[in-house]
Amino acid sequence: MTLIDTRTPDPKRFIPGATGDWEIIIGLEVHAQVASNAKLFSGASTEFGAEPNHNVSLVDAAMPGMLPVINRECVAQAIRTGLGLKAQINHRSVFDRKNYFYPDLPQGYQISQFKDPIVGEGKIIISVGPDNKGQFEDIEIGIERLHLEQDAGKSIHDQHPTMSYVDLNRTGVALMEIVSKPDMRSADEAKAYITKLRTILRYLGTCDGNMEQGSLRADVNVSVRKPGGEFGTRCEIKNVNSIRFIGQAIEYEARRQIAILEDGGAIDQETRLFDPNKGETRSMRSKEDAHDYRYFPDPDLLPLEFEQAWVDELAKNLPELPDDKKNRLMAELGLTAYDASILVSEKAIADYFEQVAEGRDGKQAANWVINNLLGKLNETGQEIGESPVSPDQLGKILDLIKSGDISGQIAKELFDIVWAEGGDPGKIVEERGMKQVTDTGAIEAEVDKIIAANPDKAEQAKEKPNMAGWFVGQVMKATGGKANPQAVNKLVREKLGIEG
Structure with missing residues (x-):
């Protein structure tokens, strides 16, 4: 040769x-x-x-x-x-x-x-x-x-x-x-x-x-x-x-x-x-x-x-190969080359991801599969085929985020529960009272209480708008992480007189 x-x-x-x-x-x-x-x-x-x-x-x-x-x-x-x-x-x-x-x-x-x-x-x-x-x-x-x-x-x-x-x-x-x-x-x-x-x-x-x-x-x-x-x-x-x-x-x-x-x-x-x-x-x-x-x-x-x-007959029945799948995920779902490369690195991972992403936001699905699911599997030394969380269960968690029933933080807690115990994510949220608080009246009352308890910080926040984040954190803590973060942030800035 x-x-x-x-x-x-x-x-x-x-x-x-x-x-x-x-x-x-x-x-x-x-x-x-x-x-x-x-x-x-x-x-x-x-x-x-x-x-x-x-x-x-x-x-x-x-x-x-x-x-x-x-x-x-x-x-x-x-x-x-x-x-x-x-x-x-x-x-x-x-x-x-x-x-x-x-x-x-x-x-x-x-x-x-x-x-x-x-x-x-x-x-x-x-x-x-x-x-x-x-x-x-x-x-x-x-x-x-x-x-x-x-x-x-x-x-x-x-x-x-x-x-x-x-x-x-x-x-x-x-x-x-x-x-x-x-x-x-x-x-x-x-x-x-x-x-x-x-x-x-x-x-x-x-x-x-x-x-x-x-x-x-x-x-x-x-x-x-x-x-x-x-x-x-x-x-x-x-x-x-x-x-x-x-x-x-x-x-x-x-x-x-x-x-x-x-x-x-x-x-x-x-x-x-x-x-x-x-x-x-x-x-x-x-x-x-x-x-x-x-x-x-x-x-x-x-x-x-x-x-x-x-040869032509065999070629007709070939599956989609990694490079072609990577290019399609980038084109159709807007994924980065790095994320798409991880997702197509093993056929089992790609199959899992595509089940989760079907009918949902591709970037969000990719983030959860790569960072939460694969991260957890790496920690426990398990393969994708051994995942305690099925594509259907992870998809339902993403649906609950989209509907506003749970926040991103609650979703992480819910993921850990499903990983450890299994079960239907929607039922777990209902049975354990994990639904996100979206009632603006209840959130506003909590915001008022935190501001009233911290008048010095409230004054400082008018000069240093970044301090609004501290109040948001306190409200989220007081509500057990169930308050809608966007609603909390909006109300805090309004009450403190911070623009933007």
């Missing part, structure tokens, strides 16, 4: 070293497990968490005479992903044998795609920031290719003092290997890229993106160079299954390579592992090249060919 540098050197991203600035070059090879009920070439289940060696067919175990049969849905999922990445869909692709030996690979080879992948070049737009001015920068990251391949099994080395165990449940599970171009220049860009890619896959429903279960993991290629120079020798960090670890691995590896080069040494092209406990990478083996795998077309599989009509 010929690597082409598509980005202009950016001084903001240079790393200072003892001998001058350095630039990090990063590319990611992401392995995404295809969301399907059966494996790529067999009917065995892909269920996660099954007993070891429970989901293994004769094909997966490489029994003599067993032949692979392509799973049509896995092919469709790869095409959907390619369309979501704005990539070229190749109507003809070829499956190859990638030959290597490992105990959890019964065939002695992996069925993959080499020269002729199912998906060609595409792109992802990532946002990096905010900077010290609160601005985000959009950066285009190129996709080199997406190809289908079967996963290997799992070797377990820590359950016996002298033996290793092999679990073949994962063997033959369909993977999409999504290879980026070497367009990333910092750990933050790489983290933004993998986050955005995972979001797209989840929107499409082609991969669940659960990194903790191994269904999304990345091989991270890192090299360094003097700004604008030739590409340096890259090292590949294998199977990193956490966005945070990807960032840490890049930072460590870049510093390691810079130190070697500044000391007059050379970088060995090799495969490395990241140790999250020590926060460092360590050598695993020398890096293989394509010829080491002795690729050749799999003789048991014909070339994969399909018509454009099938």
